[in-house]
Amino acid sequence: xxxxxxxxxxxxxxxxxxxxxxxxxxxxxxxxxxxxxxxxxxxxxxxxxxxxxxxxxxxxxxxxxxxxxxxxxxxxxxxxxxxxxxxxxxxxxxxxxxxxxxxxxxxxxxxxxxxxxxxxxxxxxxxxxxxxxxxxxxxxxxxxxxxxxxxxxxxxxxxxxxxxxxxxxxxxxxxxxxxxxxxxxxxxxxxxxxxxxxxxxxxxxxxxxxxxxxxxxxxxxxxxxxxxxxxxxxxxxxxxxxxxxxxxxxxxxxxxxxxxxxx
Amino acid sequence: xxxxxxxxxxxxxxxxxxxxxxxxxxxxxxxxxxxxxxxxxxxxxxxxxxxxxxxxxxxxxxxxxxxxxxxxxxxxxxxxxxxxxxxxxxxxxxxxxxxxxxxxxxxxxxxxxxxxxxxxxxxxxxxxxxxxxxxxxxxxxxxxxxxxxxxxxxxxxxxxxxxxxxxxxxxxxxxxxxxxxxxxxxxxxxxxxxxxxxxxxxxxxxxxxxxxxxxxxxxxxxxxxxxxxxxxxxxxxxxxxxxxxxxxxxxxxxxxxxxxxxxxxxxxxxxxxxxxxxxxxxxxxxxxxxxxxxxxxxxxxxxxxxxxxxxxxxxxxxxxxxxxxxxxxxxxxxxxxxxxxxxxxxxxxxxxxxxxxxxxxxxxxxxxxxxxx
Numbered sequence: 001x002x003x004x005x006x007x008x009x010x011x012x013x014x015x016x017x018x019x020x021x022x023x024x025x026x027x028x029x030x031x032x033x034x035x036x037x038x039x040x041x042x043x044x045x046x047x048x049x050x051x052x053x054x055x056x057x058x059x060x061x062x063x064x065x066x067x068x069x070x071x072x073x074x075x076x077x078x079x080x081x082x083x084x085x086x087x088x089x090x091x092x093x094x095x096x097x098x099x100x101x102x103x104x105x106x107x108x109x110x111x112x113x114x115x116x117x118x119x120x121x122x123x124x125x126x127x128x129x130x131x132x133x134x135x136x137x138x139x140x141x142x143x144x145x146x147x148x149x150x151x152x153x154x155x156x157x158x159x160x161x162x163x164x165x166x167x168x169x170x171x172x173x174x175x176x177x178x179x180x181x182x183x184x185x186x187x188x189x190x191x192x193x194x195x196x197x198x199x200x201x202x203x204x205x206x207x208x209x210x211x212x213x214x215x216x217x218x219x220x221x222x223x224x225x226x227x228x229x230x231x232x233x234x235x236x237x238x239x240x241x242x243x244x245x246x247x248x249x250x251x252x253x254x255x256x257x258x259x260x261x262x263x
Numbered sequence: 264x265x266x267x268x269x270x271x272x273x274x275x276x277x278x279x280x281x282x283x284x285x286x287x288x289x290x291x292x293x294x295x296x297x298x299x300x301x302x303x304x305x306x307x308x309x310x311x312x313x314x315x316x317x318x319x320x321x322x323x324x325x326x327x328x329x330x331x332x333x334x335x336x337x338x339x340x341x342x343x344x345x346x347x348x349x350x351x352x353x354x355x356x357x358x359x360x361x362x363x364x365x366x367x368x369x370x371x372x373x374x375x376x377x378x379x380x381x382x383x384x385x386x387x388x389x390x391x392x393x394x395x396x397x398x399x400x401x402x403x404x405x406x407x408x409x410x411x412x413x414x415x416x417x418x419x420x421x422x423x424x425x426x427x428x429x430x431x432x433x434x435x436x437x438x439x440x441x442x443x444x445x446x447x448x449x450x451x452x453x454x455x456x457x458x459x460x461x462x463x464x465x466x467x468x469x470x471x472x473x474x475x476x477x478x479x480x481x482x483x484x485x486x487x488x489x490x491x492x493x494x495x496x497x498x499x500x501x502x503x504x505x506x507x508x509x510x511x512x513x514x515x516x517x518x519x520x521x522x523x524x525x526x527x528x529x530x531x532x533x534x535x536x537x538x539x540x541x542x543x544x545x546x547x548x549x550x551x552x553x554x555x556x557x558x559x560x561x562x563x564x565x566x567x568x569x570x571x572x573x574x575x576x577x578x579x580x581x582x583x584x585x586x587x588x589x590x591x592x593x594x595x596x597x598x599x600x601x602x603x604x605x606x607x608x609x610x611x612x613x614x615x616x617x618x619x620x621x622x623x624x625x626x627x628x629x630x631x632x633x634x635x636x
Contacts, residue, residue, distance in 0.1 A: 098508050102508045109506075115503070
């Protein structure tokens with residue numbers, strides 16, 4: 001990509017962000033002054049946030065810090081009040097969510113939302129049918145179900161799966177799209193220790209083997225430490241700290257905002 | 264009794280054209296995927312074919328109206344039951360198609376003209392559905408607001424058509440007739456010149472029956488296709504479906520347009536059946552009927568829409584008068600409160616349970632978890 005001369009190529013529209021990042025061409029996602037107001041409340045305030053290709057980054061911060069809002073802005077569920085979003089150097093700020101997905105981003109929302117009335121197999125078919133047919137589709141569907149640990153449950157309605165199984169299925173469905181960037185909003189909330197470990201393993205494996213970059217929202221710093229190297233702390237709608245997980249964990253200011261005694 | 268019991272796609276062995284056909288029209292989005300169902304289906308069709316012979320042409324002609332309404336029921340089943348868009352305005356497309364058919368066929372009362380009126384009625388209602396749907400879905404209108412807008416569209420058309428009495432509301436030789444409606448609409452005829460065929464009483468019955476069977480089977484293929492899976496996904500969770508790269512608005516628009524065409528088909532057949540259309544087709548009482556049919560039959564099954572439409576209309580027509588509406592209203596209450604899924608899925612479930620189909624109801628180590636938001 002970096003070898004293309006943007007001025008000489010009709011389809012390449014090099015952005016301010018891309019120019020600004022200079023030689024750092026592996027930046028996958030970059031937000032530029034991203035703000036979202038809900039009435040008089042500012043959920044995210046001029047956020048500059050970036051993710052590199054293949055990176056596994058966790059997003060932490062107290063409730064109301066703007067974490068979910070930031071991810072929903074990135075995927076397009078919310079339209080920003082101000083600012084821009086660049087993906088692979090292209091401005092995607094005005095792109096419809098499904099078009100962002102087709103470019104390689106996907107998101108798993110906080111509430112588990114597999115299609116409850118559909119069977120596990122029907123759930124798995126949905127993302128895969130877009131690009132695979134016949135025998136190839138059957139194989140991919142079986143693989144996705146197996147990777148989610150749900151072999152034997154193919155014809156079960158997804159609503160009767162346990163919470164943890166639903167999360168596994170949903171991550172499997174998102175991963176089946178073979179995205180470059182996957183946004184996960186609290187994938188382990190409400191799960192027991194074994195289920196959390198299974199999800200952590202899954203995320204790390206997808207990151208390492210499939211080279212999917214992740215942004216994972218999570219509160220539990222132990223879980224964060226078990227999967228991520230880099231952490232971004234959001235507070236009051238803006239980036240508060242960024243850095244290696246151990247450094248962030250030890251940061252007294254981060255501890256202070258989590259304990260909420262700063263007022 | 265039933266040997267081939269696997270529900271769902273991909274189960275049939277490779278075989279002849281019948282197996283290929285079954286693979287296409289069977290799947291998790293329809294009830295009735297067993298050999299037993301198709302035997303029952305064949306018996307039902309055979310009974311309907313024999314019906315005019317048993318009851319005579321007058322009763323057959325009366326019954327064909329209920330079959331005509333089944334297309335209207337199917338249109339709502341597809342739009343609401345499969346794509347999750349509760350439209351209270353399927354009668355808008357029904358009525359527009361009826362009026363279009365009337366206006367064109369009165370002006371060009373030859374078989375060719377009537378054939379054109381038939382096609383224009385269906386296409387016109389599909390076009391109106393597409394335009395209305397475009398502004399709703401691309402304008403970000405969702406859920407109950409769609410219901411309100413479609414309901415208001417119905418009432419607006421009722422008010423408008425009721426005031427079209429007088430000479431200024433004459434199109435060519437066709438007078439719209441205000442509240443009295445348009446009489447003398449020609450009977451359905453299809454073809455050109457010597458190759459034309461007029462569908463009168465019994466032949467109309469058979470024409471509608473054949474069209475209904477073809478439409479039912481065609482829609483089964485649609486809802487069990489990849490596209491049908493996307494429709495159901497849109498119904499279940501729009502935001503999630505976007506996350507798989509699907510264009511939710513376009514899907515809803517396409518399904519709504521298909522629903523408009525089906526309602527239009529019903530309206531065209533209705534106008535030619537009674538040689539008449541009036542603003543009554545836009546009345547609230549009539550607008551609520553498709554919702555009742557589809558709720559009672561089970562909105563998520565095409566079969567339920569057909570069975571309930573024909574059944575309820577048969578009973579309503581036999582009772583007649585105000586009592587019929589009270590009975591139908593009570594039926595809606597009973598089903599909304601007691602059996603919200605509708606009668607056909609309920610029977611289907613009872614059948615599956617009785618047969619001891621383990622996969623549908625008893626997953627391995629199933630555990631149900633309350634998931635709090």
